[in-house]
Amino acid sequence: MSARPVYLNGEWCDTATAQVSVFDRGYLFGDGVYEVIPAFDGQLFGLEPHMDRLSRSLREIGISEPLARQDWQEIFDRLLEDYAGRDAAIYLQVTRGAPVPRDHAWPDPPTAPGVMATVSPIGAHSDGARAITLPDQRWGRCDIKTINLLPNTMARQRAVEQGVDEAILVRDGLVIEGSATNLFAVIGGRLVTAPTGPQMLAGITRGLLIDLVRREGLVEVDESFITVSALRGADEVFLTSSTKDLWPVLEIDGEPVGQGKGAGRPGPVTRHLDGHFQQLKQSQRRPA
Ligand code: PDD
Numbered sequence: 001m002s003a004r005p006v007y008l009n010g011e012w013c014d015t016a017t018a019q020v021s022v023f024d025r026g027y028l029f030g031d032g033v034y035e036v037i038p039a040f041d042g043q044l045f046g047l048e049p050h051m052d053r054l055s056r057s058l059r060e061i062g063i064s065e066p067l068a069r070q071d072w073q074e075i076f077d078r079l080l081e082d083y084a085g086r087d088a089a090i091y092l093q094v095t096r097g098a099p100v101p102r103d104h105a106w107p108d109p110p111t112a113p114g115v116m117a118t119v120s121p122i123g124a125h126s127d128g129a130r131a132i133t134l135p136d137q138r139w140g141r142c143d144i145k146t147i148n149l150l151p152n153t154m155a156r157q158r159a160v161e162q163g164v165d166e167a168i169l170v171r172d173g174l175v176i177e178g179s180a181t182n183l184f185a186v187i188g189g190r191l192v193t194a195p196t197g198p199q200m201l202a203g204i205t206r207g208l209l210i211d212l213v214r215r216e217g218l219v220e221v222d223e224s225f226i227t228v229s230a231l232r233g234a235d236e237v238f239l240t241s242s243t244k245d246l247w248p249v250l251e252i253d254g255e256p257v258g259q260g261k262g263a264g265r266p267g268p269v270t271r272h273l274d275g276h277f278q279q280l281k282q283s284q285r286r287p288a
Pocket of ligand 1: 036177178179180181182201203205206240241242
């Protein structure tokens with residue numbers, strides 16, 4: 001892997017030289033939050049809602065804002081310098097800093113937060129995903145975008161070991177979201193997705209898509225929970241995330257999604273909505 005620029009606690013370094021303290025609470029406790037912000041052809045997409053969600057995550061776990069938005073913007077500009085013509089994802093995280101000695105209680109007075117930001121190319125993904133359903137083993141505040149992602153990584157690993165792309169997390173028989181994606185189903189002409197709340201992450205792609213669909217009157221949106229059997233009987237299913245846009249799900253637990261001739265293929269509603277979403281991305285680009 002070639003070295004990439006890294007912003008770390010006020011300094012610029014690269015992936016080969018960046019070093020954090022072994023006492024950083026992100027490292028010791030997963031005590032921090034993060035964002036993944038996409039940039040298409042070097043231009044950030046959905047920056048404001050991502051930064052609003054970062055502020056909310058920080059507030060919810062009691063870490064003060066480490067940087068003004070203008071400072072973040074300057075960091076992003078520098079990270080994206082080499083990304084004209086390519087798609088990239090900014091990764092940023094803020095931890096509660098590195099107080100010594102290790103103690104579960106938060107440092108008082110607070111230590112300086114640990115701030116890191118870097119960038120990676122967004123790789124191509126397949127035209128359709130295969131998924132399995134798994135029990136959701138996460139905590140009660142999945143609305144906070146915490147770096148503490150062990151259950152998510154375990155679920156994704158189970159999916160990979162079973163030769164599929166994503167794990168769909170199920171709690172009390174209800175479909176919540178993917179291990180790193182939100183989930184939409186098309187059922188009887190309606191677009192159904194789980195409501196936001198402490199059980200899941202309010203994805204920015206999810207929010208932008210719902211706003212777009214409602215604004216343009218594309219299809220009725222229903223923010224309700226569905227059961228696993230309703231998911232299995234859905235006409236279409238797709239996942240959303242900042243690095244995958246709308247990603248059709250072609251197979252769940254080994255069975256094709258949808259019925260008849262179109263089963264196991266990206267469905268017409270998904271393709272239609274994706275077309276509008278791609279237009280939204282284009283329309284938000286600054287002229288060169
Ligand atoms: N994951 N749900 C979970 C649990 C997620 O981790 C993510 C994003 C999403 C989609 O959110 P958004 O549309 O804001 O990207 C939903 C990022 C991409 C990650 O962890 O890499």
